[in-house]
Amino acid sequence: MNRTYEVMFIVRPDLEEADLDKLIEGFSAVVTNGKGEVKQVEKLGRRRLAYIVRKFQDGLYVLLHISADGPLVAELERRLRVTEQVIKFITVRTDEENKRLAKVKAIRDSKVKTSTQQQPQQQQPASMEPSEAPAAAAEPASAPEPAAA
Numbered sequence: 001m002n003r004t005y006e007v008m009f010i011v012r013p014d015l016e017e018a019d020l021d022k023l024i025e026g027f028s029a030v031v032t033n034g035k036g037e038v039k040q041v042e043k044l045g046r047r048r049l050a051y052i053v054r055k056f057q058d059g060l061y062v063l064l065h066i067s068a069d070g071p072l073v074a075e076l077e078r079r080l081r082v083t084e085q086v087i088k089f090i091t092v093r094t095d096e097e098n099k100r101l102a103k104v105k106a107i108r109d110s111k112v113k114t115s116t117q118q119q120p121q122q123q124q125p126a127s128m129e130p131s132e133a134p135a136a137a138a139e140p141a142s143a144p145e146p147a148a149a
Contacts, residue, residue, distance in 0.1 A: 002036065002067045004098065009080055009089035010059035013046055023085060024062060030076050036068030053087050 007027075011020060020043070028038045044061035053059070068076075073091060080089040 002069055003093055004039075004065070004067050004095040005073055006092045006094055007064040007066060007073075007076065007080075007089065008092075009062055009064075010049070010053070010087045011062060012085050012087060013056060013058040013060060015060060015085055019085070020060060020062070023083070024064075027064065027076060027079065030079055031064075031066050031068055031072065034068065034072035034075065036066055036072050038064060038066050040065040049087075056087060059087050 009027075011023065015023075024041060024043075028041065031038050040063075042063040042065075044063060046058055046060050049057055049059055066073075066076075077089070077091055080086050
């Protein structure tokens with residue numbers, strides 16, 4: 001059963017662009033050879049790290065969106081761990097989160113539709129202002145005043 005994952009890894013900043021492309025192709029080949037699918041590859045560029053990792057303050061960030069099963073992801077993580085150019089990596093399973101977000105979006109869309117339909121029915125006519133109506137009802141009918149003696 002294939003699940004969707006995001007694999008982000010940080011590569012040494014002194015790596016050449018061609019070497020980085022080879023590295024990404026190698027990890028993509030691991031996924032495709034294991035009957036997985038690489039949906040998207042994003043090179044996020046060079047960024048400063050929050051703390052020094054293996055004597056590096058900067059790193060090249062790469063994000064892979066993949067669809068694969070558990071053992072294949074474990075193999076990819078093993079290769080990331082033993083590759084010298086990779087400083088750090090993290091793998092996040094995103095299929096459950098995507099299902100939850102789709103469900104929330106569907107609920108929000110249904111609520112928006114009902115609220116927009118109810119608003120025109122609830123509006124009062126603009127011809128009568130609310131401040132005039134209570135004032136007219138509060139005035140009693142004028143009665144003749146008694147004569148003063």
